[in-house]
Every structure is written in structure tokens, then in C-alpha cells.
Amino acid sequence: MNDKRFKLSVFTENMPGMLNRVTIIFTRRKINIESLNVSESEVKGISRFKIVINTSEEQIIKITKQLEKQVDVLKAYYHSESDMLLQDLAVSKPAEKLNLLKDED
Amino acid sequence: METLEIKNKNKSNQKLMTGAQAVVQSLIEEGADLIFGYPGGAIMPVYDALYDFEVQIKHVLTRHEQGATHAAQGYARATGKVGVCMATSGPGATNLITGIADAQIDSTPLVCITGQVPSHLLGTDAFQETDVIGISMPVTKWNVQVTKAEDIPMAIAKAFYIARSGRPGPVLIDITKDAQFGELNFNYKPFTGMRSYTPKPELDKTKVEQAAELINQAKKPFVLFGQGVILSNAEQAFKTFIEKSGIPSACTILGLSALETNHYLHVGLLGMHGNYAPNKLTNECDLLIAVGMRFDDRVTGNLEKYANQAKVIHLDIDPSEIDKNVKTDVAVIADAKESLTYLTKLVDKKEHKEWLNQFRLLEQEEQTEVINEELNPTTHIMSMGEVIHQINELSDEKNIIVTDVGQHQMMACRYAKFKQTRSMITSGGLGTMGFCLPAAIGAKMGKPDSQVIAVMGDGGFQMTIQELGTILQCKTPVKMVVLNNEFLGMVRQWQELFFDKRYASTHMVNPDFQAIVKGYGITTKKVDHRADLKTAVTEMLAHEGSYFLEVMVGKENNVFPMVPTGLSVSEIRLK
Numbered sequence: 001m002n003d004k005r006f007k008l009s010v011f012t013e014n015m016p017g018m019l020n021r022v023t024i025i026f027t028r029r030k031i032n033i034e035s036l037n038v039s040e041s042e043v044k045g046i047s048r049f050k051i052v053i054n055t056s057e058e059q060i061i062k063i064t065k066q067l068e069k070q071v072d073v074l075k076a077y078y079h080s081e082s083d084m085l086l087q088d089l090a091v092s093k094p095a096e097k098l099n100l101l102k103d104e105d
Numbered sequence: 106m107e108t109l110e111i112k113n114k115n116k117s118n119q120k121l122m123t124g125a126q127a128v129v130q131s132l133i134e135e136g137a138d139l140i141f142g143y144p145g146g147a148i149m150p151v152y153d154a155l156y157d158f159e160v161q162i163k164h165v166l167t168r169h170e171q172g173a174t175h176a177a178q179g180y181a182r183a184t185g186k187v188g189v190c191m192a193t194s195g196p197g198a199t200n201l202i203t204g205i206a207d208a209q210i211d212s213t214p215l216v217c218i219t220g221q222v223p224s225h226l227l228g229t230d231a232f233q234e235t236d237v238i239g240i241s242m243p244v245t246k247w248n249v250q251v252t253k254a255e256d257i258p259m260a261i262a263k264a265f266y267i268a269r270s271g272r273p274g275p276v277l278i279d280i281t282k283d284a285q286f287g288e289l290n291f292n293y294k295p296f297t298g299m300r301s302y303t304p305k306p307e308l309d310k311t312k313v314e315q316a317a318e319l320i321n322q323a324k325k326p327f328v329l330f331g332q333g334v335i336l337s338n339a340e341q342a343f344k345t346f347i348e349k350s351g352i353p354s355a356c357t358i359l360g361l362s363a364l365e366t367n368h369y370l371h372v373g374l375l376g377m378h379g380n381y382a383p384n385k386l387t388n389e390c391d392l393l394i395a396v397g398m399r400f401d402d403r404v405t406g407n408l409e410k411y412a413n414q415a416k417v418i419h420l421d422i423d424p425s426e427i428d429k430n431v432k433t434d435v436a437v438i439a440d441a442k443e444s445l446t447y448l449t450k451l452v453d454k455k456e457h458k459e460w461l462n463q464f465r466l467l468e469q470e471e472q473t474e475v476i477n478e479e480l481n482p483t484t485h486i487m488s489m490g491e492v493i494h495q496i497n498e499l500s501d502e503k504n505i506i507v508t509d510v511g512q513h514q515m516m517a518c519r520y521a522k523f524k525q526t527r528s529m530i531t532s533g534g535l536g537t538m539g540f541c542l543p544a545a546i547g548a549k550m551g552k553p554d555s556q557v558i559a560v561m562g563d564g565g566f567q568m569t570i571q572e573l574g575t576i577l578q579c580k581t582p583v584k585m586v587v588l589n590n591e592f593l594g595m596v597r598q599w600q601e602l603f604f605d606k607r608y609a610s611t612h613m614v615n616p617d618f619q620a621i622v623k624g625y626g627i628t629t630k631k632v633d634h635r636a637d638l639k640t641a642v643t644e645m646l647a648h649e650g651s652y653f654l655e656v657m658v659g660k661e662n663n664v665f666p667m668v669p670t671g672l673s674v675s676e677i678r679l680k
Contacts, residue, residue, distance in 0.1 A: 013301055016250075017238055024243050065425035071247040071267055074301040 003054045005034075007079045008064065010049035011041060013072040022049055022073075025066050031055055046074065119292045124254030125150035125285040128218065129158050131261035134293045137189045137216075139180060139550055140164045141173040141543075145193025146233060148220030150285035165550065165579060168571035170197050172543035174204020175569070178213050179547030182530045183505055183555070185338070187214045187268050188547065194220045195233030198279070199240065203537060205275045206244040210534030211359060212336060214273035216264045217241075223283040224252040237279050246274030254287030259296070266296035271304030272423045273336060306424065308439040310447065315435045316418045317451035319392055323416075325460045326352045327383075327390035329375060329404075332359035332533075333397010333421060339442035340364070340526045343396065346449045351456040353464050355383035357398050359533045362523035372464040376404045377668045378515040381475075381677060382467035384668060387412050388675035389463075393431075394418045397441045400430040401534065410673035420444050474679040475665050480520065486659040487635055489516040489588045495642045496558060496586070497522045503555045504528060505548050509541035509565030512594035515664045517560045528555075539568030545583045546575055556584065556646065563589040563615055573625040576651050584645050585627075585653045590660050591615060598663045622653040629653040 012018045019038060026033055034052040041048040055063070060078045067076035122130065128151045132140065142164060144152045155164055167173040170192040177188030188208075192201050198219040208215045222231040238250050247267045251260045257280065264276040320326055334343045340363050347354050347364075353372045356363065364371050373380030375387075384406075387393070393415045398404070405411045408430060419426070419433040420441055427436040437444045479490035493516055496504075506521050507530040508514040514531055523529055530548055532540040545559035566587050576583055597611040622629045628648060632641045638656065645652045668677045 017242065017248075020239060020242055028243065062425070062429060065427075065429075069423065069425045071299075071302045 002056045004057065005052065005054050005081045005084075006060045007084050008049070008051040008053070008060075008067070008076060009079070010051065010067050010076045011074040012047050012049065012070075013074070014040065014045050014047045015072065018047065018072060021070050022051075022067065025063060026051075026053065029059070029063070031059075031063070119290045121288060122291050123150065123154065123285065124257050124280070124287045124289060125154040127254065127257045127289055127291050128261065128280065128285070129154045129162065130291060131258045131293060132189060133158065133161050134295070135187070135261065135265045137187070138162060140189045140191050141167055141176040141180070141547060142191030143167060143170050143173055143193070143197060145197045145220065147194035147222055147282050148191060148197070148218075148285075150282065151191065151218070151220065151280075165546075165575065167543060167546075168574040169569065170200035171203050171539065172546075172569055172572045172575065174201050174208070174215065174217065175537075175540050175543035176547030176550075176572075176575070177215050177217075178204060178208050178211075178540075179507060179530055179544030180551040181208075181213050181215060181547075182544070183527055183548035184551040185527065186551070187216055187265055189216050189218070191218045192220070193233065194222055194237070195235050197233075198237040199235055201277075202240060202244065203535075205241055205277065207532055207535040207537045207540065208275040209244045209246065211532065212273050212332060213275065214268040215275035216261070216268050217275060217277045219277065219279045220285070221250065221279045221281045224281040225283070227281070237277065241277045244275070245277050248277040248279070250279040250281070251284050252281045254284050255289040257284065257289065258291060258293050262294065262296035263299075266298075267302070271302075305440050306422065306438045308443050308447065309437070312435055312437045313444055313447045314451060316394075316420075316437055317448055319416055319418060319435060320350055320352075320394065320448075321453045323392035325390045326350070326392040326394060326457070327386065327415075328352045328354035328394045328396060329357070329398055330354055330360045330363055330396045331357040331398025332363070333441045334360060334363040335526055337397065337422070337441040339397075339440075339445055342442050342445040342449070344368070346445045346452070349449055349454050350452045351454075351461075352394065353457065353461050355380070357401070357404055357533070358518050358531060360398060361518060361529040362526050365524050366522045370461070372461075373468070374518055376401075377406070378519065378664050378666065380468065380519070381471035381666050381679065382464040384666070384674040384677040385467055386464060388414065388673065390415050392416050392418065394420070395431075396420045396445070397422075399426045402430070405430060406668045406674040406676075407671055410675070471666065471679065479516075485635070486662070487632075487638070487656060488662055489513050489658050490520050491635075492586065492588060492638065492642075492656050492658070493517050493520040493560070495638055499639070499642050500556060500558070500646055505530060505552060505555045505557045507531070507541050507545040507548055507557060507559045509561040510536045510538045511562045511565060512590075512598065512662070512664050513560055513562045513588040515595075516588075538565040541565060542569045542572045542585070543575070545585070546572060546579070546581050549581050549583050550579070558584045558586060560586050560588065562594060563587055563591060563613060563618075564593045566618075567615075570621070573622065573627065576627065577625045580650065582650050584648070585651070586645075587618060587653070587655045588658050589615065589618070589655055590658050590662065592660055594662075595664070597661070601661070601663070602669070618653070618655050627651045627653050629655070631655045631657070633657045
């Protein structure tokens with residue numbers, strides 16, 4: 001396959017359901033989302049989605065247009081791997097007994 | 106008028122009212138005069154408010170929520186206005202989904218209002234609670250849930266704006282019961298725009314100039330037109346364009362009636378069961394000019410063998426349609442009326458006589474091989490085509506044909522003659538059986554002066570047969586024609602051609618339709634013999650009220666020509 005790694009930046013109005021509106025575009029085309037981050041952008045009330053997927057150049061163009069077609073999406077951009085700065089962050093914690101169900105008082 | 110009274114009583118233009126009253130008042134402000142719907146627990150406050158506004162806004166009680174959406178679609182497609190439908194939460198809302206999906210793929214402006222359980226019960230699996238926002242998201246242009254009374258007017262204003270602007274589509278507003286009961290100061294402001302949405306992209310004139318250059322150089326240009334011409338009210342602009350440039354033009358099924366069938370440049374219908382010439386010559390033209398159409402797979406056949414020799418110009422309002430299926434050389438992203446008007450100024454006045462003649466020659470071939478026998482069969486068995494032909498012969502210009510889905514639909518699309526725009530209403534992209542009867546009711550209510558003829562098969566008719574009750578209650582003078590072959594004909598045809606005649610679950614044992622329809626107080630007639638057909642169609646068209654005509658047609662007749670799946674459009678088969 002000609003799949004490459006792409007990152008999408010999607011700017012949307014900040015409202016309930018936006019995450020669903022954005023992700024169903026990938027679900028419908030059976031594209032797996034490798035990573036996803038949503039946070040408020042520099043402009044108040046506008047969210048920035050950062051989405052990483054593996055797909056073809058042709059498909060990523062179509063997806064970008066489908067994202068922009070959504071009424072509450074302001075703008076969608078895609079970037080190829082060469083434009084990306086990938087950062088890994090490792091967080092570690094000394095092992096101790098885990099109790100996930102109870103709050104630690 | 107209630108609206109005026111409110112304004113006169115209160116100088117600040119505000120009035121205290123409930124959310125439910127605000128729903129009705131907002132609909133009136135948007136110019137809605139008809140609502141198709143079905144009441145239930147979670148939408149009851151709105152129905153209660155509607156009771157006070159029966160003069161300004163009429164509610165049509167369909168017999169199923171699916172019927173309400175299709176009726177709203179029929180209304181919207183016939184009038185060009187936004188169709189409104191309403192349902193309760195849970196099953197009421199989920200029953201809307203088929204119609205919404207149909208409206209989404211066929212770009213029909215709808216505003217759907219659903220009731221929802223009170224906001225404090227959201228997410229608790231309360232009685233008749235479904236996540237209709239989640240369910241409808243993939244099939245709506247936009248949707249929103251309202252949980253506060255004061256947000257209702259704005260939500261409805263926005264819904265109408267989004268539904269009707271740009272490439273139209275269905276919008277859903279889910280209103281919790283507490284929002285309907287809550288109070289607000291009503292002050293209606295029509296919605297004028299939002300930062301994230303550009304309904305009409307600005308016309309890039311350089312693109313049009315490039316397009317004109319290609320058109321002026323082309324020896325064998327070919328225009329494909331779709332519903333975009335109708336949706337942007339560009340029928341006249343389109344006609345002027347093709348007449349000046351002299352280009353042969355073929356339509357998609359949703360483009361039918363945008364240009365009158367008998368126009369000298371109309372060369373027929375594209376697609377799987379379309380006409381021979383336009384399919385064949387798609388692979389011979391040197392320039393394809395697509396106007397307001399989306400290169401659906403039923404139109405293109407095998408994409409790898411689709412018009413590879415031609416340059417492609419695509420005029421569409423929706424940027425996501427450009428290069429989606431067919432790669433374009435020049436894309437003009439704009440409202441069709443604007444782009445066509447400018448394009449017409451730039452193209453040379455031409456006639457493509459020889460090229461047009463190529464279409465007419467192939468048309469003759471189709472006429473001898475297929476059409477003659479279909480319209481005037483040599484056997485005693487009646488064909489679907491001859492019934493459509495009879496309707497053409499006996500009816501006038503104000504006809505609106507509404508169809509269901511299947512063989513009869515293809516026959517109606519192929520053989521009905523259209524003289525004015527918006528006179529063909531059919532489920533294109535979704536292919537929804539059961540669409541016809543309720544859509545015909547909506548079309549008739551939207552265009553009461555037009556003769557509305559619903560053409561159905563025996564399968565699709567039974568999918569929404571309950572809407573006969575709506576016709577009974579509203580006295581809607583719809584003319585119904587059921588072409589009965591006691592089969593799910595299109596599937597049977599495929600079984601015959603591609604599945605070794607293994608007729609799995611396509612034979613239908615039907616009830617006595619005459620008895621059923623009589624039960625609804627509708628005049629009926631059944632025709633078994635050709636000799637009775639003309640009289641029956643004449644009687645139906647002249648009849649004042651609703652009329653049901655059942656015609657027994659050949660059980661194993663097929664629709665031809667046909668582009669079998671996977672083959673190229675130029676490999677279209679005449680038999």
C-alpha cells in the first residue's frame with residue numbers, strides 16, 4: 001500500500017458532539033486513528049484537533065475536504081510526515097500497589 | 106395574524122411564552138406553512154401549542170414517522186422550500202432516520218424536530234430515550250440538542266439557514282421536554298451567517314475563464330447536468346449556456362426536468378439504465394462539462410474506464426465533490442447560476458451538428474432495439490413503459506411524477522416527458538423503497554394546482570402503504586399508479602442476469618390491493634388488459650379526488666439498456 005503518515009489539524013467550534021462529527025468521517029472510511037488530541041486553540045471558543053492517521057495522499061485530500069464540509073468546522077489542514085515534529089513524552093511512576101477502583105484517601 | 110398581534114402588543118418585540126410556543130412561532134417566522142409529523146410523549150407540549158395555530162400552520166398527521174420525512178422531502182423537492190417534520194423521542198426519532206439519510210444524499214432541505222426526554226433524564230435509559238443526536242449525525246448536514254427554552258428560537262433560525270443555504274440538506278433539532286415547558290422572552294432574529302460556514306463560495310473568475318477556453322477549443326464537448334441546476338434555480342442560465350455553446354447535454358436522474366425532455370440539445374439520461382447514446386459517447390467526447398452533479402457510481406460505471414480520453418470541467422458548489430470520483434482539469438466551485446451566467450458570456454456561439462448527430466444515430470439504434478418494443482409491445486403482456494407512455498400522451502404540463510425505487514422508477518425516468526422544472530421527484534442516491542407514496546402526498550400539498558402522479562411497484566407501495574390513511578384524512582387528491590408484476594422486479598432482474606435465475610425471496614404474494622384501497626375510501630381501478638389502459642388512465646387524470654390505478658404488467662420484464670456493474674459506460678448492453 002502507498003499509505004503514509006499524515007497529521008491533520010482541524011479547527012472547530014467548541015461544542016458538544018464535535019468530536020463525534022469529526023471521528024465518524026474516519027470511521028465511515030475504515031481509517032484507524034493513530035493518535036488524537038483536542039484542546040482549546042489560541043482563539044477562545046475554537047478547538048484544535050490534532051489527528052494522526054496512516055493513509056494515501058489521495059485519501060487525505062478527500063478527508064480534509066469532508067472535514068471542512070462540516071458546518072462547525074472552520075478549517076482543516078493536513079501535513080505529511082516531513083512537516084511533522086514528533087515528540088514522545090514518557091511519564092513514569094515508581095511501582096506500588098494499584099487499587100483502581102477505590103479512591104486513595 | 107398572531108405575529109402582528111405580538112408585535113403590536115409589545116413595543117420591545119418581546120413576548121413571554123413557553124419553549125413549545127416558541128417552536129411554533131419560530132416555524133411561522135421562517136415561513137413554514139406545513140408540518141408533517143406524528144405526536145408522542147416527549148413532543149406533546151409542541152403539539153399542544155400547535156393546537157392554537159391551526160390557521161397559520163397546518164399539521165399533517167402521517168401514519169408513520171418515515172412517511173413524515175418522505176412527505177417533507179416531496180414538499181421540499183416540489184416547491185424548493187424547506188420541508189418540516191416532527192416526531193417524538195425514541196422510536197419516533199429513529200423512524201425519521203431513513204428519510205433523513207435520503208434527504209442528505211439527495212441534498213434536500215429538511216428541518217426535523219424531535220422531542221427528547223427531560224434534560225435531567227438524559228443518559229439514564231429513560232423511557233423512549235435514544236441518542237438521536239448521535240444516531241443522526243452521519244446523515245444530517247447539522248444537528249443540535251436544545252435543553253433550554255431560551256435557546257429554541259436561535260436553534261430553529263440556524264437550522265433553517267443551514268438547511269436551505271449552500272448545498273441543501275437535512276438538519277435535526279432535538280428539544281428536551283423541559284425546554285419545551287420552560288419560558289422565554291421571544292424575540293425572533295433570522296440567522297444570517299456563521300464564521301465556520303461559507304454556503305456560497307466566491308466565484309473564481311479565472312477558473313471560469315479556463316473552462317471557457319477548454320470549451321471553445323473542444324470538438325466534441327458533452328455536458329452532464331444534475332440536481333445542482335435545479336437547486337440553484339439555474340434552469341434558465343443552464344439552457345442559455347448550452348444553447349449558445351451548442352453542446353449536447355445529458356442528465357442524471359436527479360437532474361431530470363431541469364431541462365425539458367424535448368429540448369433539441371437534450372440527449373437523454375445517464376447511468377446504469379440510462380440512454381444508449383450518452384453512455385456510449387461519454388467515452389468518445391473530448392471534454393466533459395459536469396454541472397451540479399457528483400459522478401455517482403451508477404452514473405460512471407467502472408471509473409477506471411470512464412472518459413479517460415476527455416478533459417473534465419466540474420461546476421459544483423460543494424468543494425468536497427471536486428476530484429472525489431473523477432479527476433478534473435478545471436474545477437469551478439460556486440453556485441451553478443453564477444458560474445453558468447459568467448461562463449455563457451465567455452463561450453463562443455457554436456453548433457456541434459455532426460457531434461450531436463452521433464447522439465441521434467445511437468438514439469435511433471436504442472429506439473429500434475429497445476424503446477419501440479417497450480412502448481408498443483408486440484406481445485399481449487403489458488409493459489411498464491407503455492403505462493408511462495400512456496400517461497405522457499394523456500396528461501398536461503403541470504404533471505409532477507413521483508416514483509418509488511426499482512424497475513418502474515427506471516421506466517419512469519426513461520420514458521416520462523418533463524416540461525417544467527421540479528416535476529420529477531424520486532429517491533436517487535439512497536434508493537429508498539417506500540419513498541413514493543408519502544413523497545407524493547407532500548408534493549401535492551406543496552403544489553396543490555399540479556397533477557401529482559405517484560408511480561410505484563407492488564413492493565415499494567407496501568413499504569409505506571399505511572400513508573393511504575393520510576390521503577383519506579387530508580383528502581389529498583394524489584393519483585397513484587401501481588405497476589404490479591408480483592415481483593421485486595429489479596432484484597429479480599439481477600437474479601435472472603447475474604444469479605442464474607435463482608429467484609430468492611423476490612416473488613411476492615400480494616393482497617387484494619383493490620379491497621385495501623377501497624377501505625380507505627379511494628376510487629380504484631385494476632387493469633389486466635391493454636384494451637382498458639387508455640380509458641383507465643384518462644379516468645384517473647380526470648378524477649377530482651385521489652385515485653388508485655393498478656396495472657398488471659409482465660412478471661419477468663427487464664429494464665434495458667443496462668451497464669452491468671464493473672463494466673464501462675461504453676459497454677452498455679441493449680439486451
